[in-house]
Amino acid sequence: MLNEFFLSLEYLPLAQHIGATWWFPLIESLHVVSITLMLGAILMVDLRVLGLAATRYSVSTLSRELVPWSAVALGVAGATGIAMFITRASAHAVNPAFQIKMLLMVLAGINVAVFHLIIFRHNVDWDPRINTSVAARLVAASSIALWIGVMLAGRWVGHIV
């Protein structure tokens, strides 16, 4: 039944149009711009939390100014990603690289929720300091590892189909 749903996505006029025209490379190139911008903004915050970069700024300053950029870029990446997914939905759904990518994205989502909703929710005393809490560093290191994994798995999708 799920397979029928994915097939019905592929038969959408929009999916057919994207797959058969220059829309696909345009959407794919916008996906590249948005994921690299998103990763750039995320890395800047993660490296600051790890005490490795931009230590003159507090974590809250960087987070306030960069998280909106990563969120907007994630939105564009999601929209362009769905637009590409529907052109080959049934094949992507069974592609192990695609499945691993989705799993890693869920883990990255949980990771960022843990950071913003639990670890960094209240004014923390380490906010302006180079040495942040161990929990914050663990989350930042996990974030970097997970997003690199998402990129690798995403790139691998195209090598399996």
Add this chain to the structure above:
Amino acid sequence: MMSELADWLSNTPVRDFSASLLSSIPGLPPVLQTVHLLSIAAIMASIVMIDLRVLGLAVPSQDIGEMIARLSPWTVWGIVGAASSGIWFILARPNRYFSNPVFQIKFALLALAIILTFAFYRLGRNQASIWSGTGGRFSLARAYAFVSLSLWLGVAMAGRWIAYSEYLFWPE
């Protein structure tokens, strides 16, 4: 000239080495492409973010001169990382890449982007006062930032379009 360079490269051991490297090590192409993406992310987080800052669109609490001093090494390493991960694909199929009009456009945009970026870094370091004024020089800096931003995003997008050049340039 491009085709002669491609022909010459095709007849060197470098081409055979690169082609066998990419085809014999399982997973090497996506790994190199991921390094390429991470390098582009470093460029996005450095010069593109500085461009957005100069345009008044991002990171308002950060000083532009300070950003240049802190982030310019990331631009250098981003370019080095992107070049060292991307070059194997070119060396393995020089004729295919050099004859591709989108590839030629990408490298023309890239050359311009690199020249503009390092001229800007030099100017920004030596004459930090350019950021504090509101006069003609600051307008010039904003115009520069808009061109730089367009060039870098254009390079990133053109890279992906290399594989789809027939949509733009139908082969004769």
